[in-house]
Structure formats: structure tokens, C-alpha cells
Amino acid sequence: MAPIGHFTVLYFASASSYTLKDSEFLPTPLPLSKLFDHLDQRYKGMKAKVLESCLVTLNLEYVDVPESATDGQDLIIKEGDEVAIIPPVSSG
Amino acid sequence: MESANASAEGLRKQISETEESLRKLKAQLHQFEFQEKSDSAKTVSLDEHKWPLSAEEYKRYGRQMIVPSVGIQGQLRLKAAKVLIIGAGGLGCPAAAYIAGAGVGTLGIVDGDVVETSNLHRQILHGTEKIRWKKVDSMIASLKSLNPNPAYVAHAEHISPQNSESIVKQYDLVLDCTDNPASRYLISDICILLQKTLISASALRTDGQLIVLNLPPLPAGAEGGPCYRCVFPKPPPADTVVSCGDGGIIGPVVGVMGVMQAVEAIKIITSGKIDSSAEVAGSGENTKQEPTLMLLFSANSSQPFRSVKLRSRRAGCFACSKDSQLSLESLTSGSVDYVLFCGFTSPTKILQPEERIEASQYSKVRSKQHILLDVRDKVQFDICHLDGSINVPFSNFQGGKEDVVDGSSWIPDSLPNDASVYVVCRLGNDSQVVTRKLKEAGLDARGKRYIGDVKGGFKAWKEQVDQSWPEY
Numbered sequence: 108m109a110p111i112g113h114f115t116v117l118y119f120a121s122a123s124s125y126t127l128k129d130s131e132f133l134p135t136p137l138p139l140s141k142l143f144d145h146l147d148q149r150y151k152g153m154k155a156k157v158l159e160s161c162l163v164t165l166n167l168e169y170v171d172v173p174e175s176a177t178d179g180q181d182l183i184i185k186e187g188d189e190v191a192i193i194p195p196v197s198s199g
Numbered sequence: 200m201e202s203a204n205a206s207a208e209g210l211r212k213q214i215s216e217t218e219e220s221l222r223k224l225k226a227q228l229h230q231f232e233f234q235e236k237s238d239s240a241k242t243v244s245l246d247e248h249k250w251p252l253s254a255e256e257y258k259r260y261g262r263q264m265i266v267p268s269v270g271i272q273g274q275l276r277l278k279a280a281k282v283l284i285i286g287a288g289g290l291g292c293p294a295a296a297y298i299a300g301a302g303v304g305t306l307g308i309v310d311g312d313v314v315e316t317s318n319l320h321r322q323i324l325h326g327t328e329k330i331r332w333k334k335v336d337s338m339i340a341s342l343k344s345l346n347p348n349p350a351y352v353a354h355a356e357h358i359s360p361q362n363s364e365s366i367v368k369q370y371d372l373v374l375d376c377t378d379n380p381a382s383r384y385l386i387s388d389i390c391i392l393l394q395k396t397l398i399s400a401s402a403l404r405t406d407g408q409l410i411v412l413n414l415p416p417l418p419a420g421a422e423g424g425p426c427y428r429c430v431f432p433k434p435p436p437a438d439t440v441v442s443c444g445d446g447g448i449i450g451p452v453v454g455v456m457g458v459m460q461a462v463e464a465i466k467i468i469t470s471g472k473i474d475s476s477a478e479v480a481g482s483g484e485n486t487k488q489e490p491t492l493m494l495l496f497s498a499n500s501s502q503p504f505r506s507v508k509l510r511s512r513r514a515g516c517f518a519c520s521k522d523s524q525l526s527l528e529s530l531t532s533g534s535v536d537y538v539l540f541c542g543f544t545s546p547t548k549i550l551q552p553e554e555r556i557e558a559s560q561y562s563k564v565r566s567k568q569h570i571l572l573d574v575r576d577k578v579q580f581d582i583c584h585l586d587g588s589i590n591v592p593f594s595n596f597q598g599g600k601e602d603v604v605d606g607s608s609w610i611p612d613s614l615p616n617d618a619s620v621y622v623v624c625r626l627g628n629d630s631q632v633v634t635r636k637l638k639e640a641g642l643d644a645r646g647k648r649y650i651g652d653v654k655g656g657f658k659a660w661k662e663q664v665d666q667s668w669p670e671y
């Protein structure tokens with residue numbers, strides 16, 4: 108469970124190997140459009156190397172991560188939310 | 200040595216010929232036994248066409264036929280179905296075993312590889328005696344022993360834009376059991392064009408993914424299920440793609456994913472969903488399309504299974520939307536370039552010749568004071584490493600942490616600042632990237648310190664210096 112004022116972010120596959128974590132808590136509120144830049148600041152180069160080809164879900168449901176904030180349209184990640192960063196895995 | 204090789208080769212040939220004739224004899228025997236049984240059956244039952252399945256089939260499939268969601272109708276649908284498995288590896292083996300076992304009518308297998316020792320821990324239809332066999336032949340031999348009833352079709356080649364249409368169009372349902380991004384996009388595209396449902400799975404290390412795509416299998420522009428491009432419109436950068444050979448894979452993890460593909464295949468076939476025309480005809484207006492899910496499996500997680508809800512088809516999707524730019528002509532002619540789309544990693548060449556050192560050369564300078572920086576993952580370092588080497592995994596350099604890149608977290612204080620640093624990894628790619636990063640961070644003390652990459656990594660070390668070095 109995320110502490111007060113935080114959401115959970117889950118890292119799968121290459122997102123996990125890039126951050127060296129399976130999950131962590133980040134402060135809320137965070138507009139969805141800022142998510143990639145926020146993570147890129149924490150993990151240098153992650154946006155281009157990992158995030159841009161990922162599927163992102165919010166509370167187990169697909170969300171489109173906007174390229175930039177569009178007025179009023181932007182989803183806000185709230186306290187207690189769960190965001191998953193799911194890169195494509197192609198091997199088998 | 201040469202004559203020993205030749206006689207070994209001769210023996211191998213003799214063994215495989217003997218095995219082949221043994222297989223034929225067994226098949227003949229099976230035929231006779233079958234004949235006998237059905238002859239004796241005839242004396243009991245005058246009407247041999249009274250039942251839709253043979254006596255043997257009722258027995259063989261009875262345990263699944265009495266499950267309400269299968270029933271006799273489901274079994275007959277399985278018998279009528281033609282399933283294509285692309286990739287005879289860690290996913291394809293378990294998927295094929297259960298689908299063949301369930302009594303599918305026709306099972307096609309596509310793979311151009313041969314069986315290697317490093318496959319065996321997870322590719323369960325290939326045995327030790329099948330090393331160097333074509334995977335399709337090895338797989339079909341095992342499947343025939345499991346269930347001789349289905350018709351097995353071997354396509355001993357890799358899937359390509361050129362052969363994809365002619366292969367895929369012969370089947371009703373496709374399983375993507377391949378191992379690279381380019382084939383995943385190609386297979387998804389051809390399934391949209393030919394209106395086939397696609398069951399796509401993948402696995403790496405301890406994680407797996409499963410998605411059922413294009414269900415219902417409707418033409419581009421219609422409200423069918425999403426395609427692979429809808430879920431992952433942008434391929435990952437080529438230099439970040441990790442194969443099972445590089446990243447590792449737990450056998451039963453990829454096995455679980457292959458088994459899940461078989462579960463989905465049996466569900467889809469027995470419920471009659473592979474026929475797109477039936478779906479459209481029977482759908483009426485208020486049929487709710489079930490959302491497409493992705494199943495994520497993480498063996499080490501406290502919650503190993505998770506399902507996430509995906510979008511329906513993406514507006515503007517290159518392959519499946521009404522604005523689709525894809526056609527059979529553009530795909531098979533090669534004008535959709537999958538390799539280019541996914542990018543490719545040419546052998547890394549980012550250093551000047553003087554920034555690299557041959558493994559044999561490095562073995563000669565080992566007596567001098569220096570540091571050998573081994574950038575393989577810790578688990579690989581634990582399997583084997585050179586005395587005195589320091590392990591800082593490549594992934595630690597990726598996040599760009601300063602004390603890692605400038606060496607302060609791992610260089611001993613006692614090291615003079617003109618002592619050399621050599622960087623090594625498994626094959627000699629990551630080590631080049633790290634060498635470049637260290638120099639950019641100024642660790643070479645303006646040229647006072649030599650920083651160089653051991654060319655070809657431990658593969659070269661094994662070839663040039665120490666033949667006993669374990670190949671893993």
C-alpha cells in the first residue's frame with residue numbers, strides 16, 4: 108500500500124532492469140502527461156530507452172500518455188493509484 | 200582427428216537412418232493394430248458411421264469432452280481446426296504438446312532452427328538425442344508419439360514477409376511463439392490481413408506476457424480485437440532488446456506462458472470463435488465485445504499473475520484501423536521493412552582501435568597493476584570470473600549514477616591514477632559502451648590513465664587464452 112500522498116508505480120521487464128526496482132512509491136498528485144519526464148529525471152535516459160515504447164496502465168486499465176499536457180484533458184494520478192509500466196517483451 | 204570426425208559423422212547418419220526406419224516400422228505396426236481394432240469393432244457395430252469420432256478418439260479425449268465447455272461439439276471443432284505454431288522453442292513446445300494432445304485436426308509448425316544443447320532446459324519436446332535435428336522435425340516426432348491422430352505440417356523456415364501469406368492462409372488460428380520484435384509485428388500484420396486470431400506470448404528471465412489479438416478476427420476498419428501495433432505502436436530501441444540467450448530464462452516460466460497459449464487456443468476453438476463469418480452473422484447488434492486483456496506473469500512477485508485491460512483497436516493504427524496502410528502486396532513485396540522498423544544492432548563499434556585490446560594481449564599485462572572491470576550481471580560474474588576483477592553490472596551504468604560512472608564508488612583509493620582500467624563483458628558490446636562512458640566522465644585523467652575494452656569479451660578470452668573457460 109502506498110503511503111499517504113503517494114501512488115505505486117510497478118516496473119515490468121526492461122523497466123525493472125533499468126530502474127533496478129520492481130516498484131516504488133512516488134508523490135501525488137502527478138499529471139499523467141508529466142509521468143515520463145518525472146521518471147526520466149530519476150533514471151537518466153529512461154524515456155527514450157524504455158518508456159516511449161511501453162504500455163502504461165492506471166489501476167489495471169490502459170491509458171494514453173499524452174505527449175504534452177492538453178488543457179483540462181489531462182488525467183491526474185491520485186493518492187493510492189497504481190501505475191504499471193509494461194514494456195514489450197519479445198523473446199520466448 | 201579428421202577421420203574420427205568422419206566416422207562420428209557416419210555413425211550419426213547411421214543412427215538417424217535407423218531411427219527413421221524404426222519410426223516407419225512403428226507407424227506400420229500402429230496401422231495394423233488400428234486396422235485389427237476397427238475390424239473387430241465392425242463385427243460388433245454394423246454401422247461404422249454411427250459415431251462422429253473413432254472408438255480410440257472417445258477414449259483419448261473423453262476426459263476433456265466431459266468438461267461442459269468442451270463437449271462433443273467442442274471436440275469436433277478441435278478436430279476440424281487448423282492451428283499454426285510459429286516458433287518451435289520454449290513457448291512452442293508446451294503449446295504444441297497440449298494442442299496436439301487435445302486432438303486438433305491439423306497442426307503446422309514454423310521454425311528454421313536446429314536443436315542446441317542450451318535449448319533443452321525449456322524446449323521440452325526436444326530431447327538430448329535430437330541435438331542438431333531441425334526443430335520442426337524433432338517436435339513433430341515427439342508430437343506423433345504423443346498423439347498420432349493430427350496431421351502435422353513442417354515449415355522448416357523462418358517466418359518472413361515473403362512466405363508469411365502462403366503459410367498463414369492455410370490455418371484458422373495462429374500462435375506467435377517467436378523471439379524477436381520484427382517477427383511479432385510481421386505475424387500481427389499478416390493475421391490482420393488474413394483475418395486470423397493471434398495468440399501472442401513471450402517470456403524473459405522470470406516474467407511473461409500473454410495477449411489474444413484480433414479477436415474477433417475482423418478486417419481492418421471493422422470493430423475487431425486490437426492488433427500488436429495497437430498495444431505497442433512503437434518498437435523498443437534495438438539496443439535495449441534482450442534475448443533469452445543474453446538475459447536468461449527460467450524453463451517453467453516460458454513453459455507457463457506456452458501452456459497458457461494452449462489454454463486460450465482450446466477455449467477459442469471449442470467455443471467456435473475462430474470463424475469470423477459466424478461471429479459476424481451471429482453477433483446481432485447488441486453483442487458486447489469482451490475487452491482484450493494482457494496477462495502478466497512475474498514468478499518472483501508477491502502477486503505473480505496480473506491482468507490488465509487493453510484498449511480496443513487504436514484509431515489510426517497502421518495495420519487494423521480504417522486508415523490502414525497495409526496490404527498483402529505491400530507486405531509480401533517487402534515494402535514494409537520490419538527489420539528497419541525495429542532497428543538493428545550492428546556489432547557495436549564505438550571505440551577507436553587504440554581504445555581496445557585483444558584478449559591475448561590483456562593476458563600478458565595482467566601482472567602489471569591495473570583494474571579489470573567486469574560489467575556482466577552479478578549472476579554471470581558468480582558463475583566464472585578472473586581473479587582480482589571488480590564487478591559493476593552494465594545496468595548500474597545505464598541509470599547514469601555519477602559515483603558509478605566516474606568510478607568513485609568502485610575504484611580503490613590506493614590505485615595510482617596512471618594505472619590502467621580494462622573493461623570486459625561476455626561478448627564485448629556492453630564493455631565498449633562502458634569504456635566510452637568512463638572516458639566521458641573523465642576517469643582517464645586527461646589521458647594519464649589508459650582505459651580500454653577487452654575486444655570480444657570472455658568469448659575471445661576462451662578462444663585465445665583459456666579453453667577451459669565455461670561457455671554458458
Ligand SMILES: [Zn+2]
Binds near residue numbers: 512513518519
Ligand atoms: Zn492495430
